Amino acid sequence: MVSRLRVAAFGEVMMRLQVPGYELLSQASSLNYSFSGTGVNVASALACFGHEGFLVTRLPDNAVGDAANAALRKLGLSTEFVGRGGSYMGMYFLENGFGARPARVTYSNRQESSFNTAPTGSFDYMHIAQGIDIAHFCGITLAMNYAVRRHMFALAEAVKGNGGTVVFDCNYRPGHWGEDGYAKAKPFYEKMMRLADIVMMNEKDAMLILGLPTDKVDRQEQLLDLIPQVARQYGISAIAGTQRTINGDNTHSLLGYLFKNQTFAFSERLTFAVYDRIGAGDAFASGIIHGELSSFDPELTVRFAAAAAMLAHTITGDTPMSSESEILRAMSKANGDVIR
Amino acid sequence: MVSRLRVAAFGEVMMRLQVPGYELLSQASSLNYSFSGTGVNVASALACFGHEGFLVTRLPDNAVGDAANAALRKLGLSTEFVGRGGSYMGMYFLENGFGARPARVTYSNRQESSFNTAPTGSFDYMHIAQGIDIAHFCGITLAMNYAVRRHMFALAEAVKGNGGTVVFDCNYRPGHWGEDGYAKAKPFYEKMMRLADIVMMNEKDAMLILGLPTDKVDRQEQLLDLIPQVARQYGISAIAGTQRTINGDNTHSLLGYLFKNQTFAFSERLTFAVYDRIGAGDAFASGIIHGELSSFDPELTVRFAAAAAMLAHTITGDTPMSSESEILRAMSKANGDVIR
Amino acid sequence: MVSRLRVAAFGEVMMRLQVPGYELLSQASSLNYSFSGTGVNVASALACFGHEGFLVTRLPDNAVGDAANAALRKLGLSTEFVGRGGSYMGMYFLENGFGARPARVTYSNRQESSFNTAPTGSFDYMHIAQGIDIAHFCGITLAMNYAVRRHMFALAEAVKGNGGTVVFDCNYRPGHWGEDGYAKAKPFYEKMMRLADIVMMNEKDAMLILGLPTDKVDRQEQLLDLIPQVARQYGISAIAGTQRTINGDNTHSLLGYLFKNQTFAFSERLTFAVYDRIGAGDAFASGIIHGELSSFDPELTVRFAAAAAMLAHTITGDTPMSSESEILRAMSKANGDVIR
């Protein structure tokens, strides 16, 4: 690794309450819990790669917040920029799917969470910006409410102003924006795009959120047509993303791309068995960021990111846990026998 | 759904004692328990579809019976027709199979169960018959003993006499009838066939239990040849069933048929991964009954029933848990991503 | 039992998320969940005594609400008056205490729960009132918000108007009312007191909420002085409650009283080991209600209620599970050996 950088992610920590095995909530009587979120996942994946990971968030000052805080530390994150206040955490219930039955997520109320109700003054943007090299932001946060969006823009601007790198993951979730969601979202997304150095997105985001036109029909051709437009229009150095296919035998396939210096690099199309699908996109993002930070060449970066995403599907929980060497081994070998 | 009907199933409730994971009974030290049985499965599947489900059975008046009773209520069944008395429940141990190693079921003694020793007067046939629209019976009950068979015929006759619909699932289990089982079983099966409006069976039942001759060799041709004969001979409005294939990669395939108005309707041959195979036949039966009750056209009914059976393979426990809308979604889509 | 009555409780269902054993939330990784609430506890305890128990509440129409609904059925409650709508359930985390370390409860946001956001028209007061003999209400509901209080008064008035019996449990929780809570709460409590036939309260409620004066200093003398005043002033037929003491050896002691026909009846002071303290007050209330419904003499009623409360401390979960015969046995015997 070239050097150890200070990477912060801004975002909500959620409590994941997962029914063990394959029972439904109405059948079971216990839940496994963990704490995650796009920011948690990206920052701790980068900590696994040897960087110093920070989370910029706000947790309630009670037993649930304490548990979240301990979980962040366990994942290797610095909690220096974690505020405490408010009363609640966002939570979601997860019932695992099996084969023909998809997994099911049920959210509790996030609007009242400590993070989404963080008052003015909760985050010292300048202090944070000065303490880090790179900051990661996510479209899910953008969808929450006015207050949290304001924090997000202010922090992104402070990072930019301090010469730091801004990463933005579009991560558009229709359920969060409601009716006419794309129209509502567009101005906020555009604002973030203009601040961002590295963006995670794909052709659908370009068409639906940013409203860019294309006469291509094929998904791959749309990508080749639109992503360069986006890069040019918003002045973005690197854009990356994945295309996922779910196969008939319940395996998934993933193809990653990275557009940089006017050129596309693609990973192999990886096909693999899936144990825990949630958080795999964040693993891809962290692979891209690590490749960029480490000055990998684009081919290596996108292959590394795709392998990181593949391995994240084999790990329990939302948060990627693989080291750089484990990902490099997964890139070079077929499925292996026991490692003794 | 067209209307909410009152559906009763007559049958034994069994306690399923399942070794968690893939250990053998001689390796493990704990068991998961649930309560099921063909009647439980069919009636509660129909309750999931919005009907009012009843079980006609008898449970011991002790802590085990209390637990069974609570489980029935949890599944959405009315326990209005559940008698309490006797001392024991039928139980079975289940060791999960994996790949080349098949699952293994070990029964405890069912002959002394509260249900199978229900004395005369245990069930008020007329009262029950007047309270319901449709009643489901199963060939497993027929195999138990004289006393329980007598209850079964009396209840079926009362339902028929009250203008209700009688469903009979052949469900022939060689182990329960012993030597010369088919010959012993035939008169009882014939009696139920004559009372039944809807019958669950396949070509083997026609040949082996009812002794119908065919010169066809292929399984499918036998079906086409024999089922119409059965319908005619016993005056049955609808006959349905499945053909199961176990594939080399441990997936199963299922093809459902429904014969009605002199015509066969078939489902697609569905192929899927299997989590819990037990009770899937009951899911198919409940799908057929729901389609018939809801006046689906036969094509839709059999496709709905096959999809219900497929989903039942992905659910923990014997008892199907899918709603009508979940089954319809499974019919229309390939394997899906997380539902958020 | 004299007769089987129809008993409804109006109140929120909460999801209890309990850390198993004696770990803290920041140490553990799994939770046991169950569904409870004062109304759930009282109605299902009465169902255990042979009455028909109903819950009047509102649950979200998602997987969490389905699980709650199944749990209510399992407890023997009719869900006929359970509405479905809204998006969230109230939840609380429970970390068990041990000896010198008290148990700790952390609430999630209840204000946005399906119950506490039930819109006008959610409950058909008249239909419910006509379907039941007795209705139970709780001061916790009173503390929530304007909308739910309005439902509560309207239902209590409808029950009263239909000749039903109204039970009100004061259950004042300082944390829910905030600053100047007693003053805020007083008018609402007085309104419920005037509607109630049976009230659960103690001397502190009389002094602090209702503002009744007394010159007594001793707790017991305050009770003897104030409760008759309350009964007279608000026209209440029966008032009952408990005084709890926590002893040095971690046992608890409980003394129950019942004031009726101008006379106090008291239970023995029971001392016992505690396994799960939450919900024991609801067991006492259900014992009082059952005694009143069954025309027990007051001495028997209060002794029965105290024994019911004692047994509730030995049961896992908030909800009492003891039958009438188990409580009678606990009243007559010392700690027993194994029951075979």
Added chain:
Amino acid sequence: MVSRLRVAAFGEVMMRLQVPGYELLSQASSLNYSFSGTGVNVASALACFGHEGFLVTRLPDNAVGDAANAALRKLGLSTEFVGRGGSYMGMYFLENGFGARPARVTYSNRQESSFNTAPTGSFDYMHIAQGIDIAHFCGITLAMNYAVRRHMFALAEAVKGNGGTVVFDCNYRPGHWGEDGYAKAKPFYEKMMRLADIVMMNEKDAMLILGLPTDKVDRQEQLLDLIPQVARQYGISAIAGTQRTINGDNTHSLLGYLFKNQTFAFSERLTFAVYDRIGAGDAFASGIIHGELSSFDPELTVRFAAAAAMLAHTITGDTPMSSESEILRAMSKANGDVIR
């Protein structure tokens, strides 16, 4: 230890299905299982003391029987005299009590168990008798049915005829004998008493089963009056037993006695906390047998047996697991700190 003897116990192996923690069967969803029975407990306790333990029993030839067989081996028993055949095992469900709520045992049907239906020829009495030094029998077996009683008498006579020692534990369970049980039981008990060298019993057995008269009222005086009569009348060398008291604080107290050579020896009255009460009587019996086999003086024997019983209350499961040295340490010390 003086010498390693070959000790066999004749009796049924039962499967114990225990609800973990303090939930009821109607609340929980899993069970812990183990295999025990008076014979199992006594023979394996003696194996813990360094003797060679055998069980004479019959297990079904299926997965449940395999699991029982493996459990016996794990307990250190030789399965040389374990027959395989029949189809079922006796089972019982155990719900733990807590404080004021007693534990509850619910049996499944034992009459059809492999052991209780063992046909003529199942046990080679002479071969077994020649292979062992001492055999243990239990009154529970006597209560089962004609066939198993016949095996029991035949084996006891063979042991006696071969110069072995016969131990008989009265273990009268009213529930197994039904109405007029004592009268029904008397002739069978008398037959065993005449064959026995060592008998486990107390004053109640003398009065109620054997019908011996006494004019004493106090329990202890009855013991002093009756046990010598029993020893004389039936020609028994050693009689031993315990008196149990359950205290108000949920501790139990135990006083052991041993009558031998016309003299009584008593243990201290031990008072202790109880974790798992079942099987403690078998620990006492095994302590007496070990003391007798090892030629301890009677005082030591009865103190050793009482301490063995006390420790058995602290061990999970029915079967005692303490070594001789652990029991000796428990006799000499108060409750100790961690042993590192």
Added chain:
Amino acid sequence: MVSRLRVAAFGEVMMRLQVPGYELLSQASSLNYSFSGTGVNVASALACFGHEGFLVTRLPDNAVGDAANAALRKLGLSTEFVGRGGSYMGMYFLENGFGARPARVTYSNRQESSFNTAPTGSFDYMHIAQGIDIAHFCGITLAMNYAVRRHMFALAEAVKGNGGTVVFDCNYRPGHWGEDGYAKAKPFYEKMMRLADIVMMNEKDAMLILGLPTDKVDRQEQLLDLIPQVARQYGISAIAGTQRTINGDNTHSLLGYLFKNQTFAFSERLTFAVYDRIGAGDAFASGIIHGELSSFDPELTVRFAAAAAMLAHTITGDTPMSSESEILRAMSKANGDVIR
């Protein structure tokens, strides 16, 4: 089965500490433990086939050793030749792999284990040799240290000298021998080869350990070239082994061979899903030994051994648990439905 033979295995018992499910050690908080080792696996597999299995090993005389001893008995092994002494057991942690993420084994220090520090005189070679028909040795033991190698050679010579059969499984693990491992290992391997009647190995062992030259490139041709040379050079009656392939869909394929009487016999190439890969090689070895002991013809022996290995992949834990009849059924049938 032709006859019941006395089979001993010499080797270390290890404690396997396995993270349940698919979590990493840094994510989980509990471990499942069991006791295994090549010797344990082979001897207990042969006990499952009806032979009398012995383990020659040494366990610490503490609670961990007691647990190991009980586990050996549970597996059906005689502990007659198990010495007790020393202080430690070898242990290894196992994190399950999933799909693209391989399983991971982390060893604790084995050099100080009771077995690997067994002093002179720990094993009575002659007494053991006289008590058994066949003895199994493993190359892992050879890798440990001087003292244990000396015990190994002495016991093998004693067995040979008493007319017993010596089996040697090469089981070369590079990690145990360190740098220049093949050269270091060669003399010890050659010594065992000369003593052995049956050897488990493949073409790589011949080339790398024994240094035999071949001009073949293809794996199968190397086998055909080298194994006859080995048999001739070291005077071995039977040599057997497997070639494993890990397929893209995470299934494994296994091809077994047996060289005997100058002729090769091969199994089908079996392809199957894998639940627990560890110990499958031992199942193959035990199948070969059983076939040889039972005078199966070579074709049957190698097919039986391959099926035994296949089933071992479906069993929890390192130790094979399948009976002869289960293996024969797996040889004759495709994947089966539930066995009721």
Added chain:
Amino acid sequence: MVSRLRVAAFGEVMMRLQVPGYELLSQASSLNYSFSGTGVNVASALACFGHEGFLVTRLPDNAVGDAANAALRKLGLSTEFVGRGGSYMGMYFLENGFGARPARVTYSNRQESSFNTAPTGSFDYMHIAQGIDIAHFCGITLAMNYAVRRHMFALAEAVKGNGGTVVFDCNYRPGHWGEDGYAKAKPFYEKMMRLADIVMMNEKDAMLILGLPTDKVDRQEQLLDLIPQVARQYGISAIAGTQRTINGDNTHSLLGYLFKNQTFAFSERLTFAVYDRIGAGDAFASGIIHGELSSFDPELTVRFAAAAAMLAHTITGDTPMSSESEILRAMSKANGDVIR
């Protein structure tokens, strides 16, 4: 709290493998694991009180070491001074006691642990000493071997030389020193006593390790006689310790003392129920250190430390988890009801 200090502890991290519930290792099949050690416990308790906690130790660079590292972070410790290298961790098995049956600890081999084999140069004494205000050492480390003792002395001297405070906990464990242990230990203990500012010890340490004479017989009088001598002789500012009594009802009693400025301060004798006894002494030590760091008066310090120790007995695991405010509440109140 007065101020946030930087507190380091030097010591081994051990993996605790605990049998859940009250089973023995030979009965159970799973273990709960956590990571602890005197240093871990003291430093993380101080982190709970708001200080910055560091551990100076060495962990293997494998999956077990990763898990330990994550656990340290979760406890709130900085891992800045945690070296990685070597291959093994010290481990111990813990079987919980119950009542008359004491808990049992079985160690694995610690001498080969990464910490106990740390080579020269593993710790940068000066860098560490400059980064901290106070360092904690423990007599257990002193018992290990020459190499680790050398690191210990060098670090203590560096801390002292940099003006930091040295804390030494005598923690003499007879099992670690073997025969003539006190004599062997004395010179090393004396060396640490001379370096220490704060020492944890009691009268036995003074007599047995340091060999100080006293003519007192009573334990308390010995303390009053000897501790001032120790303080004077070795120039120690503060000496503290506890006397533990185990009561007949399984509660423990604890009396703490603090000797400072020629004066003794004592806590109340606290009596309490015990859930997890291990690590309570470390809680006391951390309370003393916190009181000293915060300039509490001696009375408050010793009462705070004793309450911290009492609460540590109610917490799962070795490591104290209570905050300053929780300890202050436990000091002021009797056993409390649920905290909502």
